[in-house]
Amino acid sequence: MSSNRDIDALIEMMAKLPGLGPRSARRAVLHLIAKRDLQLIPLADLMQRVAATARECLNCGNIGTTEICDICAAEKRANGQICVVEDVADLWAMERGHAFKGRYHVLGGTLSALDQVGPEQLRIPQLIDRVTAESINEVILALNATVEGQTTAHYIADQLDGRVTLTSLAQGVPIGGELDYLDDGTISAALAARKQV
């Protein structure tokens, strides 16, 4: 590649990031070297700072810089609702929607017998503890609409049955979606859950 050990190592590490391959990693590294003062040095500094401070919230599993994340620490978000998500990216996606005003619980994955992921690995016991400790009255299961996500949702629903109201996100036509481009399953679900106008 570049005949330089450090530059080659940097390209190799960048190529391992999700979304980047060897070619885009080379382009990114050349771009960074060309913009050394404006991008490469600030990026390296930020990475070091994040590496030193980033940590999981002990309560919900969100990524932040404090033992208890800002969302869990906010008194006004203790409204009796917990939204259960698979991972931190899903939590961030929910927050970008600006619609949910309660707290979260990040499972850190889905149940998988194949990969030996059981309830203990998924912070499910912690969720059950929180339902009592934070006097929760509604658990919203915002898991992905995949087989793994729905299996995990069913397991959690079994565990919490009768103790709280359990809800899940509505399924149907996405906003701006065109019927012709939707899969059959989504159309069936939207039809079954139709509402009076």
Next chain:
Amino acid sequence: MSSNRDIDALIEMMAKLPGLGPRSARRAVLHLIAKRDLQLIPLADLMQRVAATARECLNCGNIGTTEICDICAAEKRANGQICVVEDVADLWAMERGHAFKGRYHVLGGTLSALDQVGPEQLRIPQLIDRVTAESINEVILALNATVEGQTTAHYIADQLDGRVTLTSLAQGVPIGGELDYLDDGTISAALAARKQV
């Protein structure tokens, strides 16, 4: 996004890299935080090292860590050939081919009246100096087969006319290429440059 200033800033910087957008930057940052010791910290260290040491070769414009890059410093590569490329990525691509045994000259772009890029901005005077200083007998114009690349190639050919042998890369069907997927221009060029079997 993450409600944390440093993490948000890191995502924003990563999203500016070529090949990454906001969504892939978020995924990459979460991936890095999850693999803090194996990826985030080594990546930050490598970036800092590269930022401190990477520099352009004074002779050819390649990126390395020394005043004169390894290729220019290698005595056995002084074989009288210079391969002219647009940028460092092209030089690396040539090197991956393992076919060229001479030295390079990186222009750093292409001539462009619109963007006010003239010969002075492109290290073309340095190329002309090198032809004499390094007793070059062949200049290979390995510029991209785009309008800008070919305009630049014509300009350099004019400047060096009569002083050295000027060659350019062959145009034709790529190895493994299927005719049905090639554009008309490539097929015409391959036909015009056909060879006896």
